[in-house]
Amino acid sequence: MNLYGLLAGLVVVFNGPPSSGKDTLTMHLQANTGVTHSAFKIKLIEVALAISGVDSLTWERWYAADKEVARPELWGRSCREFLILVSETMIKPSLGSDYFGVAAAQVIHKNHEALTDYGVCFSDSGFDDELAQVVQEVGSENVVVVQLHRSGTNFKGDSRAYLKRENFPGVLFIQQQNDRPAEEVAGELIETLACVVADKRNCVNA
Secondary structure: OOOOOOOOOOEEEEEOOOOOOHHHHHHHHHHHHOOEEEOOHHHHHHHHHHHHOOOHHHHHHHHHHHOOOOEHHHOOEOHHHHHHHHHHHHHHHHHOOOHHHHHHHHHHHHOHHHHHHHOEEEEEEOOHHHHHHHHHHHOHHHEEEEEEEOOOOOOOOOOOOOOOHHHOOOOEEEEEEOOOOHHHHHHHHHHHHHHHHHHHHHHHHO
């Protein structure tokens, strides 16, 4: 079955602790459905690079090798710790807790064809105020939050958390355990999302 375009018009949001498999499952969704990969941290990394003076290629190499290793160039912090510092200490207190959500919503608005043709998948949601901006842009009926759970993972030491369902009326929340091989979990999730899409189409055509 050709699944390309399955998620057209939808924003799928992965929400889970560090190392719960968000990036890996996003890659599987992208490979199977053509969904456009996005992330709230895109704007954050842009700001972090400007503050630190580190170039993007060096950052990508560090992040891929081990984002938990402390770097002198990042003021003795790891990539992950430096992003938290920039986000929670420098930007949000001055520019608002929704700053990176506004930036993400603006990207969707400017690249609307990506949403309508293949859908968009955010691999790193964890702040209600940020997601609220995306929901406002595309409509709650077009957002699906996939909350990942993996044994041995939690939000300890991370500024993110599980999104609060009660803050997003009309948004579908899916709970996904992710302890099996990524291919199996991705296949199961795609089947679930296909059912979601089918239900939406039935509602539209009813």
